Amino acid sequence: MAWWRLNRRCSWRRTEPAVLAVLAGLPEAAALLDAGGMVRAVNTPLQAALGPTQPVRPGWPAERIFAPALRAEMADWLAQPGAAPRESRLAAPQGMPEAPVAIRRITLPRGDSLLLLQDLTPRQAAAEADRLQTLGTLAGGIAHDFNNLLTVVLGASEDAQRLAGAADPVLAAELTQIRQAAGRGALLVKQLLAYARQQVLAPRLVPLNEAVEGIASLLRGSGQRQGVALEVALDEAGRMVLIDPSQLDRVVMNLAMNARQAMPQGGRLRLSTGRLVLLSPLPGVPDTVPPGRWTVLEVTDTGGGIPPEVLPRIFEPFFTTRPERGGTGLGLATVHGIVRQSGGFMVVESQPGQGACFRILLPRVDEPIADSLPAAPASAQPACHPAGPILLVDDEAPLRRLAERALRRAGHDVVVAEDAETALALLEEGLVPGHLVSDVAMPGMDGVALARAMRARLPRLPVLLVSGYAHAAVDGGLEEDGIRFLAKPYGPAELVAAVGEPVPAE
Template sequence: MAIVGLDLEMNVLTWNRAAERIFGFAASEMLGGHYAAIVPEDGREGLGQLRDRLLGGEVVRNTRVRRRRKDGTLLEISASGTALFGRDGTARGFVIALEDITERQAIEDQLRQSQKMEAIGQLTGGLAHDFNNLLGVIIGNLDLLRDQPGNEPETADIIDQALEAALRGADLNRRLLAFARRQPLQPQRIDINALVARVAKLLARTLGETIEVRLSLAVDIGTGLADPTQLERALTNLAVNARDAMPQGGRLTIATHNVVLDADYAAVNQGVRGGDYVVLEITDSGTGMAPEVLARAFEPFFTTKEVGKGTGLGLSMVFGFAKQSGGHVKIYSEVGHGTTVRLFLPRTADETAGNTTAASGKETPLPRGRETVLVVEDNEKLRMVLLRQLTELGYTVLEAEDAREALALLGTDRPVDLLMTDIVMPGGMNGWELAKEAARLRPGLKALYTSGFPNAAFDSGALPEGALLLGKPYRTAQLARLLREAVAA
């Protein structure tokens, strides 16, 4: 605790060793000097008010103020003080006690931010789940209409436009799920430099001629563990944000390097684990962000762009992806000096990178089947769409609203080749539990799971080995392919 004695003009009379340690000024430098030497310029007007309060007999306790070290560093300080009075009641001076709470304040701020983001994540995740069911009904019905024979060209065009809008809604929803850390990930060992180089070639064309893209890739970069598709999307989002911050053009630099985060770093960054990481650093020479904007940068739907120019989900998606991948993300920005986003991904011990080449998007005829499928889905409208889709694909369909109805059907002698069940259902039994009970009643019964929360049943986000899951909303083509995969499993 720094103890400072002052005279009535607030000149320093005593300056203890703790004050020397906290503020960097030796006692010889401060004795006889004014207390304002450790007060930032924007706080000096309040010194007169403080003096008047103390002279009036008030005792100041644990007031949070900012004070300045000798090197210019600003500190968060808890200050207490009182005036000293002689026996005749005349004020003789003041005693101020100052405690450095900078680190504690940073940890408390991190905790509050973490709790806020967690609460927003739970809210958006729940909304995204319900929205996925709505989109499933829309997309499923549009797919069925699109495949109807004899559609007029104008009708087909209207259906395609509606389907395109619904798929854009599904993409927005995926970003919400990414923020809530409930998107399905397929982590692989990635050659980070190769992925960045590939994305940079695409960015050079996407960002335009006024943006110069530079790479600074460390030669000894480690192998990162992440979903390559989501990492490419995160890099693209960050690059587009950087472009929007450089309306007159500028420079975008993408750098990679290894880093070890120690226990001290983890202590002041809520939710971060110490260890080896690969860092992707995206720096722009743009306008930068004000502190109040920076504080809300990761919140979904928060944006400083004009209406219609952005969804406010780009950075929130990056935040969720980083957290779900076992890493984290930090932003450093100053108005007029650009922005740097650092994306930390776990570095693997095995330096053999996986294949990050995307699968071919070439369309093939929809596979059909003749098996009997038991569909368990509590959303009636979505269930009706699914029944029509399955019938169109050649399957015989049985339906159940919940696990109880499904088990009753499985208890009869009706043939069932495949159980297709939602994971999150009312009634006390979820899809995983239903599948286990179904396997007891019908040994060898195949299962296919669906959910608006692709990893809702597991805190770790991991699926059981061999489990097949169809994330909502889905296209008829995705449904058809995964059905055949489930039957053949």
């Protein structure tokens, strides 16, 4: 029991045992203060929140309980006996997040007071979950509409560039800029979806050491910043993680690029792998890691470190410390979203002047790779034109025209429909398509339902679903049904290539 008996003289002697008993029995963090705002005693929950490196001593000014940046304003608040309840943050052990608390002060007889500090971390976690859900819904809608627009821009500019050809190099150069701008817009949408954990992932078992070695070779080959040495320290070979390999590359490359920018005068960038067993939760920024067996990937630099007041905000979307250098504030938010959507957690540790360490913890996978990867199809048909016409279904007329033009130019026979009901009516009239290409999100019946309705009549019908609404692709187990997916925005050539992919034989 972390409390002290103080000043056992005079009338305090009668009331002290009862007050200290109440203090010790409170489930939330609390402190007993004297009339001058000095600490008389604290209970066990408060001492646990402050950590063993900050033992509270009798006679401390009460503002020392709080985060250093807030102590001046907390001293002013404590000096006002009737001040209204407020929120603040507790002091934290070095490298740990400052716990948010709601504070109330109850005046006791003879000028003493009880300071009650309710932990707001669960409430903030729930609010963050609600915010992510709202953002996910918003990002999904933005992705659907924006990617439809970008598909039109990419497709039209690609067609215009093909028609311009070498006859008008100036126009061709302008069209190239349009396509590049559309590509950057598509990347921005993907970053938003990654932060909102709504992107479509293709996880598989990946040998972590091999992946890190591959990224290290890219970093060396891309021209390491002058004076920045790259070190690689790998755990035992064969350690596997379940993650989308392209997204793992994206995470590490993003962190490595940030680390290099943090060392303009040179330094050391270290990529390392390891393992960790946690018997109790590990609090950190931005995540508290639950107990379990973890495979660890660390990206460490020897740069100037991250200021304590900035550290809790670096994973917020659109927060950047480098706006003058084109920072969007989505890089670390994207990285965190990818890690969390992959079942992992992140913890960053940094001290001014001592660099930063970004630690990624992914669930440990112990089964052999051969037992977990999906079996490859026994045989596949070579890529070729389908036996019947392609049935193209999309409710957006510009997209429908672009897709039809691209497929016809590639030599395909195409029948178009503006919605699922029209497509099914064509089947009733005798159409036997050789391939279905359909948008996912459409008024009335969506593309997934259309694909299954058509498969009920034509079980071997190849199906390609396209969508700018990324999370629609994960609903309903498309891969198990042999239905392929192409994300918008796509160029005409990508659509033609996707239609021409081999179809697994049954």
